[in-house]
Amino acid sequence: MRHFSEISPTAERVVDAAEGLIQRHGYNGFSYDDVAQLVGIKKPSIHHHFPKKGELVAVVAQRYTHRFRQELLSIDGQHAKAPDRLTAYAALFERTFASDRRLCVCAMLAAESDSLPDAVTSEVDRFFKVNLDWLTLVIADGQRAALITSNCAAESLAEAFLCALEGSMVVGRGIRSARGPADVGNTFLSTVLT
Numbered sequence: 037m038r039h040f041s042e043i044s045p046t047a048e049r050v051v052d053a054a055e056g057l058i059q060r061h062g063y064n065g066f067s068y069d070d071v072a073q074l075v076g077i078k079k080p081s082i083h084h085h086f087p088k089k090g091e092l093v094a095v096v097a098q099r100y101t102h103r104f105r106q107e108l109l110s111i112d113g114q115h116a117k118a119p120d121r122l123t124a125y126a127a128l129f130e131r132t133f134a135s136d137r138r139l140c141v142c143a144m145l146a147a148e149s150d151s152l153p154d155a156v157t158s159e160v161d162r163f164f165k166v167n168l169d170w171l172t173l174v175i176a177d178g179q180r181a182a183l184i185t186s187n188c189a190a191e192s193l194a195e196a197f198l199c200a201l202e203g204s205m206v207v208g209r210g211i212r213s214a215r216g217p218a219d220v221g222n223t224f225l226s227t228v229l230t
Contacts, residue, residue, distance in 0.1 A: 054066070
């Protein structure tokens with residue numbers, strides 16, 4: 037599989053279109069015809085860049101994970117304390133959801149994991165590992181600094197926080213709620229912050 041940084045500008049436009057379609061419809065909810073229409077090219081041109089849909093979606097997930105990792109590094113550089121980092125983290129999900137109630141690419145893909153090619157599930161797994169590892173470190177730092185109080189292990193709190201944010205997007209879309217991930221994240225954090 038190619039790395040997202042090695043693709044041509046046209047292929048990048050294909051990846052952009054596929055990302056938006058995944059956020060709205062999931063893996064099985066779009067076709068190369070949909071991508072071709074959005075990008076304004078013929079379907080064979082998409083096949084030239086990405087012979088299989090699984091390859092295209094794996095590149096989408098790979099790039100999404102990379103961008104998320106860059107955001108995590110930015111949060112680390114801008115915020116010293118765990119509560120501030122966690123609030124900024126929730127804001128990442130809020131920005132995605134605020135754009136036409138889009139959902140996290142990897143959460144959408146995870147919901148269909150039983151029908152995805154291995155290359156896609158591998159990238160989705162990597163996204164969640166990156167996020168859970170980072171959250172666990174931030175929460176453990178907050179616990180050591182007595183800013184986060186809980187009888188739960190940092191790993192358990194990390195998973196619960198990520199689930200709350202991802203779930204808030206799904207539920208918010210389903211009930212057309214104005215309450216987004218930032219609000220749900222703040223509610224969650226209010227139960228564990230000292």
